Amino acid sequence: MRLHTAAILLLFGLGIFAAHTVKGSASSQSMRKFSCVTLSTKQLNIRNLVSYEKQQVPTNAIMFVTAGGIKICVSPDQRWVKTAIKRIDERRVAKRK
Structure with a gap:
C-alpha cells in the first residue's frame, strides 16, 4: 500500500x-501568427502599404501589410523596399503630429 x-x-x-x-x-x-518562409519578387504599390515588420527568422525579410490586411514578404535588399519603409515611417510621424 x-x-x-x-x-x-x-x-x-x-x-x-x-x-x-x-x-x-x-x-x-x-x-508569431504569420512568419515569412517564401519571398515575393513583385514590386508592390507603396500607396497600398500601411505597415511593415522586420523579420530575421526563419529568413531575413520585410513583411508588408496592405490596407486590406494582406501580409506579403519581400527581400529587404531591394531599393523599392527601402523606399517603402521610409514612406511608411514618414506617414506614422505625420499621424502623430
Missing part, C-alpha cells in the same frame, strides 16, 4: 512539473 501511494504521489508531482514547464516556456516566447 505504501509503494502504491508513493507511486501516485510521484506521478502527480511529475504531472504538475510538466504542466508548469510547458506553460512557462509557451508564455515566455512570443509566437
Whole structure:
C-alpha cells in the first residue's frame, strides 16, 4: 500500500512539473501568427502599404501589410523596399503630429 501511494504521489508531482514547464516556456516566447518562409519578387504599390515588420527568422525579410490586411514578404535588399519603409515611417510621424 505504501509503494502504491508513493507511486501516485510521484506521478502527480511529475504531472504538475510538466504542466508548469510547458506553460512557462509557451508564455515566455512570443509566437508569431504569420512568419515569412517564401519571398515575393513583385514590386508592390507603396500607396497600398500601411505597415511593415522586420523579420530575421526563419529568413531575413520585410513583411508588408496592405490596407486590406494582406501580409506579403519581400527581400529587404531591394531599393523599392527601402523606399517603402521610409514612406511608411514618414506617414506614422505625420499621424502623430
